[in-house]
Amino acid sequence: MTRDETKKILMVVQAAFPNYNPPDKTVAVNVWHSFLQDFDYNSAQIALKVYISTDTSGFAPSIGQLIDCIYSTRKTDGLTEIEAWNLVREAISDGYYNASKGFDSLPKEVQKAVGGAGQIHAWSQCSTDHVSTIVQSAFIKSYRSVLKEKKHNEKIPKSVKMLLNGVDQSELEKDGDAIEKQDI
DSSP states (O other), rough: OOHHHHHHHHHHHHHHHHTTTOSSSHHHHHHHHHTTSSSSSHHHHHHHHHHHHHOOSSSOOOOOHHHHHHHHHHHOOOOHHHHHHHHHHHHHHHHHHHHHHHTTTTHHHHHHHHHHHHHHHHHHTTTTIIIIIIIHHHHHHHHHHHHHHHHHHHHOHHHHHHHHOOOOOOHHHHHHHHHOOOOO
16 A cells, blocks of 8 residues: 555545544654555555444544454455364374375465374374364364464564564665655
8 A cells, every 4th residue: 555545544534533633644644554555555445444334432443453454354265164174184084104294285374283294193093083072172273373373463564574573674664664754
């Protein structure tokens, strides 16, 4: 999203919520843009419409609330818990001899929830009843946690992720990710 598109979003926020009146509009645009620049304008516009039409508090959205709305309006490409479990169960069925192969065939999020090929091998040695109840329950709980973490991490702006990973601030400025200091 461009800085001008961010301005448009904030103009709609101000029109829909007359009490929203930041003391310095330039700072407000810069801050909002720094967090929304990784999103496309249409997604933000749709999310804002969803927020406005469903809000009953009367308060303007925070940046985080708008980002939550953006993600809640997106279609997910991931596997459901049951689909993921079926893949794991298939890997377990051949896991005594081919645990590594079965583990490697799983999607990344499913692998993270399982833990490793050794876990597939260990589960393959359990009784069918144990796998169908206890192991399935534990896997689904772990998979939910992995998906929750993934969703949380997707919301973090690229520039913040780069800082967390130790990228120098001067590298961010070269890439144009620094907050612009322009007037409205």
